[in-house]
Amino acid sequence: MQSKIVELKHKAKLFNQLRLDRALSIMDDNGREVTAILPLLLHCNHPNLPVYLDAPVPQGICLFTPDEQQQDYLTSLNVALDDDKCATCSPIYSLYAMGSTGSIGQNWRSDLDIWVCHDPAMSDEDAQFLEQKCTLITAWAETLNVEVNFFLIAEDKFRKVNNAVMTKESCGSAQHFLLLDEFYRSALRIAGKPSLWHILPVEFDNHYDDYVDQLVADGVLDRNEWVDLGGFPCIPAEEYFGSALWQLYKGIDSPYKAVLKTLLMEAYSAEYPNNHLLSQIMKENFQLASSQHLELSHDTYYQILVKVTAYLENIGDTARLDLLRRCFYLKMFSGNCANEKHASPEWHRTSVADVIREWGWHPDRIAHLDNRDNWKIEQVQEAHPELLDAMMKGYRNLIGFARRNNISESINPADIGILSRKLYAAFESLPGKVTFINPQISPDLSEKQLSFVQVPDGRFNNSGWYLYNSSLEPMQIVGRKPLEHNGYLSKLVAWSYFNGLMTDKTQVEIFNQDSDMNSDVLNSFCKDLKNKFPIQAKPASNQALSRPCEIRDLSIFLNLEYDPTNHWGGRIIEFDTNTSDVFSFGDCKACLVGSIDLIYRNSWNEVRTLHFSGQERIVDALTTIMGKMHQDATEPDSIKVFCYSLHFRGLIRHSFERLVRDCISTRLQRDKDQIVKMLTISDDRFGIYFERRGVSIRKLETSLDLYNHISERKLEQMPLRIDKTTTAEGTPLAVESHSSEGLVQFFFENYKNGFNVYIVDEANRVETYQHLSGNKDELIKGVHRFYTNSQEESRNEGTFANFNLPQFYDIVHSENKELEVIPYVSSK
Template sequence: MYLYIETLKQRLDAINQLRVDRALAAMGPAFRQVYGLLPTLLHYHHPLMPGYLDGNVPHGICFYAPDEKQQTYLNEIMQRQPGDLNAEPVGEPPITGVYSMGSTSSVGQSCSSDLDIWVCHQSWLDADERQRLQQKCTRLEKWAASLGVDVSFFLIDENRFRHNESGSLGGEDCGSTQHILLLDEFYRTAVRMAGKRILWNLVPCEEEAHYDEYVLSLYARGALTPNEWLDLGGLGTLSAEEYFGASLWQLYKSIDSPYKAVLKTLLLEAYSWEYPNTDLLAMDIKQRLHKGEIVSFGLDPYCMMLERVTRYLELINDPTRLDLVRRCFYLKVCEKLSRARACVGWRREILTQLVAQWGWDEKRIEMLDNRANWKIEQVREAHNELLDAMMQSYRNLIRFARRNNLSVSASPQDIGVLTRKLYAAFEALPGKVTLVNPQISPDLSEKHLTFVHVPIGRANRAGWYLYNRAPTIETIISHQPLEYNRYLNKLVAWAYFNGLLMPDTQLHIKSSNNLCDLNKLQELVHDVGQHFPIRLPAPTPKALYSPCEIRHLAIIVNLENDPTSAFRNQVVHFDFRKLDVFSFGQQQQCLIGSIDLLYRNSWNEVRTLHFSGEQAVLEALKTILGKMHQDAAPPEAVEVFCYSAHLRGLIRTRLQQLVSECIELRLSSTRLEPGRFKAVRVAGQTWGLFFERLSVSVQKLENAIEFYGAISNNKLHGLPTVQVETKQVHLPGVVDGYASEGIIQFFFEDGDDEGFNIYILDETNRVEVYHHCEGSKEELVRDVSRFYSSSHDRFTYGSSFINFNLPQFYQIVNIDGQAQVVPFRSTSLSQLCMNTDEGEATSPLKQRFQLH
């Protein structure tokens, strides 16, 4: 046994050294400096070292001994400030080991790869010590970033996986969606930078089911030395709960990094295909390690992931996705075979062998190597292909879960965050600007963009067409348009936010009825560019879990329909003392003929809307205010862009004033006052904007009786509710503040007795109130989610339906005597059960609760 253990240790050390060498060989001097110094910076704590902060900070790595370069660095520190280097305290150091994981050291590591570091620590660190260590790691991340190296640290309690503890969803953490799968990835990709060897590698695969007993027997026989190994536990059975949550997480990642996510999502799909006898990839690598089969380019984890996915796709006869996954792998490796110079020889050698096996010709390789120069046609084709593959994989995951009547164990909050981001990225809605370039090509800018308007009555459908060419008959007639929309604002927004429209792009416009001229178009492009950055940081989990709010709003006036253009060469009679742009002159004409809205919300969606005619002002106001729930933060910016031929400044100022007043009324602290309204006179008629409890309504007011009747109706009746009790019930004010259009919301309120109340707001803020419910809230969460995931399909892609817009769950709590809304957290492990009967269509609420 001793000789067997020693042989495995030698193999492990040899593979680990190979991976360290490969990690350093693939990268530049800055990366090598950071990678080489991180163990030293975590072992010591010194004012002259990066990451230092005052106070007691846990430091010291088990079995750490500086190498030659690290010792040179330490000698320099000592020369600058002689004295104690403040090494680890007496006893076993607090840091068990430091490990890089993920693509680092594999063929998937490219010159632009980031670095994920697990800092495994002793379980006896208290909360304050962990916080101090995290603060130091955060400072080290900033130091690395200053050198151009992207590093993310993850503090891992050595007992985390044994106790099934989950992180929080944010940054690179997957929250409650992964456990065994995260450990699987760590075990197959970890590179020990300093600290203890990983014990899991020594346990034979046939003993995995009895992992703890086998480890204890090794200690009992003296085959292992106590406290010499990092023991995160064995790889248990992969549950369908975790599998579904992990799949959602990979879809979440695919939005920003599609090429890498395709590989990982298909690996999960391959796992599900083998279920319940899933052979995790880490187990496959360990099996080969124990047999001495150091094949597949030295057990390269990325190559082995490709092997597993290839075997799966060939078995199910899916050549389309197999071809895609090979191209994704090639692009992820980022070693251009059509060019003579190579970053690292061994990576080029691996890729050359694979490409020869695949039978690729030089033309295909050159096309992929030229990805940096792809333009919109190629990028959109690649985006649609990636999206097709991800959606096909997701559909297969859903079918697997339903077929086996399995559930997901992610918490409702994490599921909410994941589904919200998927909804924001993939949901196809009218007016939404689809972003087609998630890290596919760095530059989609065009030299020429031509906007062509086709009026009603022509062979082509009426509206605007966008071409990436100068407007000659030959180029327009012989080419398909890039994009079409009924309204110009949407096309401009699509071109701008997808990076086609840049400051040096030459604009052209053709409109037979002069809806918009070149000057207007150039002004619009300039205004949008000045007020809307193309890229923003990704929305936080908190933002995704909360109702979406308008962040940046542009109100675009008279772009396509300008009533003031008729004033040219005319005498217009009006009274300056009664100047009203909404009821102008003797004809009481509204000088706003069209309004386009362009806004970005807190989920980073970009939306456009168009309103035309005399009621455009009222319709636009009602729409804007309806998208603001009463507890929303005011928009960070509200801009009015006006393109009228005459009275431009006056129209812009008056509309800006009206919009500001209405937003203030909608979001002000006096929102609970009944009967609040704003009277607006448009085209000679008076209208009332009524700020009701959950929405804003518009009502025409012909005379004084009708006017006061409307106000008293608002006071007396408000919005209807479904009352289960016979006495009058009221919706709590704190629920009013969270009401948001477009999503279904459940609010739980614990009652004085053992029951609880439920307030439900649907997508149009219609209300149902259930009192004195009995049973389990967790059961309700499970059944409602199952009901909506199987019966209400709101996302359409291709011929299939997928619903990402799942209900959101909240709890009303009393904090310091004040009611507040917090995300619903299960007291036990919540389960969102997948529906086994796709035809189910009865309300799960009435199935599970007895209503008194």
């Protein structure tokens, strides 16, 4: 057995070097430089190196000795290494690249995902220093246009309960053994100890730890020479739900890769409980290989293709099989496939040709995919829904798998909440929401010309606005299919801007048939929108996603489509200082606000649009804005009002902005029971009632209505107050303050022998369940199963999934003894 292990050890070293050579051959010069220098930066913390942390950061990689190129680099910087750092007892055991690196799925833009395997005895403080050093290396690599992501992995990580924290790149509790499966099937050693799992015979995987202990006891193995993350005979079925959410989340930015990964999870679930994991297949192929050359059977991305192809052929899903192949083809290249084919190394060109030959593709199909860098909106509108539908179908199939097997998820409630919010913000299609349709599908959707055409009521086509990527010349627009349609103009302009169709070089035209819009107003609006909102915004933080969404940047556009002052003509409008209220202007008491368009970006990074032009447009707009703000929300970072009136533009803008800011300030004012404000619009008067649970606006028919309504509200409110923290109904004020429309929220109030639960529905109605006992984690899992199963049943024939899952919170006492709400954290 010892000779067998020695043979596999040498074979693993050879295959690793062959894969590393392949990885380097695809990278550009900067990628190769980063890969070569990276081990030096973690092996040594020296001020002469490009990355240095002035702190006692753990340094030294086990068994690492610089090669000739690396040594020359150190010499040029006058850096001498401590020979002791290459021993087997260094704190950093190994550096491994995982994912597509060294496979047919790698392209020159592929990022580097590096596992830093370290001593499990490393203190939390040392691990934080090492994390900081890795962050600095990531920033340095970015200056060379190379993306490097680091993941600190303690050697005993997969032998313990998974309490990892989820970040943009780290899956947290969403995956555990599925993550280890991905590592084992794709691990490429950059420096340090080799992986023990890969060189132990496959037949011993089912009792891996016992076998390792026996080899160590027999003197065949020295543990200090290896990094051992442990074995796993199968993937716990509980992981599939969290993994499906995680892969969908990755699909927000990388849909082609996410389709591959989601389909793989679905194929795995179809084999359950008799899974044949890709890591096991790769290990078998490696150990049984008779030649010393890499073949497609040793390529991790090709094996994903083989596995998923077999699954889709077995269930007869030819549509997704075709999509799988296109996703795989596009994953092999970063964009301009034709150019990259000529520039790629011979092994990559040969492998790609072999794969395409198996598919029997027509040259026209290849040419279309090769032209992806030049795809425009028509091609993206065709590709985006197909990718989304495929991911959602895979997600629903995994939900069905969990339901059929009565499986609860292993992902913790906090991570479910964050992931579901990210998916809700990215994928949920809602009226007025701007859908981002180009997640790395094409690099440039800009258009030379965009035209907005209005169709009034009573015509053959639906009324509203239509967007075309052409001029209004009849030869260009007649017979052309519109890109988008909406009832109001601001949604189409926002959609074209945030999706990159409208740039500073785009010429916009308008054909208006039922509004006060003209070319000057349209161009002003487009300019204001571009100046106010950057297309890219900082990603929503996990903290923001664990709370109800709040308006962050609010822009209000007045009289964009309808301007009352535009119809005055030669009329004389009489007014004085007593009748200059823009909401009841002049002797005729005209409201000078004809239409209101809202565009805002919220704390979940969604862009929403709304339009108001009815009789009570101001009331409706104020009610909507206030409804987006719970009592304890923070004030928007920016509030900007624009006005496009022909007359009194500044007066209207300032008056409306003052009204909005006053209402927002009052809504967010702390420690108030009830505040009432009066608002006169034309001949009508309204009372705006600010209370903890929301804002209501009521039309007052007579002067007595205001006092009657206040009296009614007082009678309702007076007996409800028991103390400063609880209502008579037993609902803590912290719950009322945190309630947010459109969400289902669970609040846990803990006491010595149990807990109370307050459930707030989408309409802010509260149900209270008191004196409960038992396991809250199990209760939450049951709630999630109910929601996902009911969605599966109600949407069985649909093409989408609802990610508006319930949110869970704990009510705790702050340091000053006041009640506050924090995101629920599992006790496990």
